[in-house]
Amino acid sequence: MRAEVEIAVTPLRAYRAFVGQVGRWWDSSHTFFGEARRLTIDATAQGCFCETGPRGASVRHLTVVYLEPGKTIRFAGGLGPLQEMGVGGAWTVAFEPAGEESTRVVSTYRASGYRKGGLAELAAPVDGVIQEQLVRLKDFLENATLR
Numbered sequence: 001m002r003a004e005v006e007i008a009v010t011p012l013r014a015y016r017a018f019v020g021q022v023g024r025w026w027d028s029s030h031t032f033f034g035e036a037r038r039l040t041i042d043a044t045a046q047g048c049f050c051e052t053g054p055r056g057a058s059v060r061h062l063t064v065v066y067l068e069p070g071k072t073i074r075f076a077g078g079l080g081p082l083q084e085m086g087v088g089g090a091w092t093v094a095f096e097p098a099g100e101e102s103t104r105v106v107s108t109y110r111a112s113g114y115r116k117g118g119l120a121e122l123a124a125p126v127d128g129v130i131q132e133q134l135v136r137l138k139d140f141l142e143n144a145t146l147r
Helices: 013-021 080-086 120-143
Strands: 002-007 040-041 048-052 058-068 071-076 088-097 103-112
Touching: 002 120, 013 040, 013 071, 013 088, 013 103, 013 120, 058 088, 080 120, 103 120
Parallel strands: none
Antiparallel strands: 002 103, 040 048, 048 058, 058 071, 071 088, 088 103
């Protein structure tokens, strides 16, 4: 799956918001505990894209496996319900210059594993969630319109 969005900020600013403010732009309906503000990304190799929950609960959504600040971050793991199915994946998010003060954020997510009946029917919903998050990142950075 490949998705992209152009954002009217520098690549470094887009990257910093992606990793440092994920809890402000990610959609709460795509979290385990219903509150995006509980999400964090530790932007280091083996860092955690994690979520804390009530009463000590927590989730490791993905693990950082590659990082070039301001340019690229890659995660390993299964997003959302893929985790419970034992499906793994690689999510790469690149921040490419697209003009003097603009960035093209390019996302690719590749997943594999076994699921009775296959994984094909899950591709469109997972793609949709990732595309939605990129649009939310754009809205957050350009319009400050998020809830």
